[in-house]
Amino acid sequence: MxxxxxxxxxxxxxxxxxxxxxxxxxxGPLYYAVKPLGIHIDQLIYGMWFMAATVAFLIIRKPGVxxxxxxxxxxxxxxxxxxxGLEVLLYGIIQGLFAELLLMAFRYKRYxxxxxxxxxxxxxxxxxxxxxxxxxxxxxxxxxxxLYMAFRFIGTILFTGVLAISIVKALxxxxxxxxxxxxxxxxxxxxxx
Amino acid sequence: xxxxxxxSWLHKVNPALKLITxxxxxxxxxxxxxxxxxxxxxFTVSILFFFCTxxxxxxxxxxxxxxxxxxxxxxxxxxLFGKGETTLFKLGIVNVTEESLFRGLHLGFRAxxxxxxGMTFVLTTKPVLxxxxxxxxxxxxxxxxxxxxxxxxxxxxxxxxxxTILDAQKVRGVHSQKxxxxxxKDIKSLPIPLLSQSIRRAFxxxxxxxAKRFNSTNERTYYYHLGFSIFDLLFIGYFIxxxxxxxxxxxxxxxxPVTDVRY
Numbered sequence: 001m002x003x004x005x006x007x008x009x010x011x012x013x014x015x016x017x018x019x020x021x022x023x024x025x026x027x028g029p030l031y032y033a034v035k036p037l038g039i040h041i042d043q044l045i046y047g048m049w050f051m052a053a054t055v056a057f058l059i060i061r062k063p064g065v066x067x068x069x070x071x072x073x074x075x076x077x078x079x080x081x082x083x084x085g086l087e088v089l090l091y092g093i094i095q096g097l098f099a100e101l102l103l104m105a106f107r108y109k110r111y112x113x114x115x116x117x118x119x120x121x122x123x124x125x126x127x128x129x130x131x132x133x134x135x136x137x138x139x140x141x142x143x144x145x146x147l148y149m150a151f152r153f154i155g156t157i158l159f160t161g162v163l164a165i166s167i168v169k170a171l172x173x174x175x176x177x178x179x180x181x182x183x184x185x186x187x188x189x190x191x192x193x
Numbered sequence: 194x195x196x197x198x199x200x201s202w203l204h205k206v207n208p209a210l211k212l213i214t215x216x217x218x219x220x221x222x223x224x225x226x227x228x229x230x231x232x233x234x235x236f237t238v239s240i241l242f243f244f245c246t247x248x249x250x251x252x253x254x255x256x257x258x259x260x261x262x263x264x265x266x267x268x269x270x271x272x273l274f275g276k277g278e279t280t281l282f283k284l285g286i287v288n289v290t291e292e293s294l295f296r297g298l299h300l301g302f303r304a305x306x307x308x309x310x311g312m313t314f315v316l317t318t319k320p321v322l323x324x325x326x327x328x329x330x331x332x333x334x335x336x337x338x339x340x341x342x343x344x345x346x347x348x349x350x351x352x353x354x355x356x357t358i359l360d361a362q363k364v365r366g367v368h369s370q371k372x373x374x375x376x377x378k379d380i381k382s383l384p385i386p387l388l389s390q391s392i393r394r395a396f397x398x399x400x401x402x403x404a405k406r407f408n409s410t411n412e413r414t415y416y417y418h419l420g421f422s423i424f425d426l427l428f429i430g431y432f433i434x435x436x437x438x439x440x441x442x443x444x445x446x447x448x449x450p451v452t453d454v455r456y
Contacts, residue, residue, distance in 0.1 A: 008399035015344045015394070083259045086219050144274040176392045
């Protein structure tokens with residue numbers, strides 16, 4: 001079984017991710033609309049931005065998909081003229097990379113809530129590292145920083161874990177995932193022989 | 194959507210080079226810790242954003258509105274809750290200090306610069322040419338580049354489909370119930386049909402593309418050829434000149450009496 005990404009996997013991943021890119025773009029205004037409230041309510045919805053990676057991975061289940069998905073989603077968001085500008089591309093790359101590393105640690109064999117939540121949390125850590133340099137979050141008051149991180153972690157588990165799993169379950173029920181999974185793994189191989 | 198604009202010199206800069214330059218500048222901005230330097234750099238970028246994109250001023254100003262919101266929302270949480278010693282204002286948990294005020298402003302300018310740099314890039318770069326340039330100059334594998342281009346072409350269809358689904362749901366009275374459970378159902382009722390249709394369509398297109406050997410790794414020919422020109426030098430030269438001038442100006446005539454905004 002070849003685990004390399006075929007054009008089909010790449011295109012499906014990118015199309016899913018561009019869809020998420022549109023969602024990310026809509027999410028931006030919502031995010032900075034709740035942000036001035038000050039006590040970091042915005043961080044609860046931050047997890048949405050890690051979702052493309054886990055949803056795409058759960059659908060296609062191949063190495064490299066999570067990274068590609070997050071990069072594609074962020075470039076989609078970027079090319080639509082995101083308010084966050086260039087920042088989204090770099091955050092996308094780092095978040096995708098961190099999610100990918102965690103899925104790799106599970107050897108791409110686990111597709112359950114725990115694995116994807118952990119991947120989300122890994123992305124979340126990546127984004128916090130960037131925030132530390134870019135947003136000086138280390139210079140927030142301690143209680144405020146803890147609130148900031150806790151809200152972001154909670155949001156991450158809700159979006160990248162629970163919501164991603166339930167979306168993919170619903171997609172499995174429509175039968176569309178079989179199209180991508182089986183054709184790239186079993187059917188094509190049997191044709192090749 | 195038909196957006197008319199004039200081609201400016203920024204359109205003629207090589208897209209891959211433009212992207213790499215802006216990425217370097219991103220890292221550069223993250224390493225600016227002095228508010229005065231940040232302000233002069235904001236000025237450097239805004240000249241390009243306001244005068245060099247070839248789009249009408251009305252449109253540019255329209256784009257600026259959300260950027261100002263981002264400026265405000267980024268600045269405010271650091272201003273209200275940042276660390277600092279010289280207290281200016283205190284009310285309950287809010288503790289505005291001189292240090293946090295300047296740091297908040299600094300972060301606001303930083304967000305504004307990122308937004309303007311990104312928008313300048315997007316307004317002056319055609320996505321198709323960007324991916325051709327990435328293939329030719331940065332050796333991105335064609336199967337990735339063409340997948341990206343195909344996916345971008347699918348975006349208008351996705352929007353159309355979204356509208357169709359919304360209309361269909363309205364006609365069938367899907368959103369008539371109230372309560373948390375039906376709200377959750379509503380949230381899921383949109384992405385599932387949208388995603389499943391997109392996956393099906395992407396799969397069909399991918400099969401067609403594979404049949405036409407788009408995934409071939411052999412030497413291939415290109416419809417568009419992108420190279421380098423004098424405008425690339427101009428682009429890089431502009432930043433080098435303006436950053437040096439800005440640095441001199443900020444040291445000679447500091448606007449704010451702060452040096453490092455970090456605590």
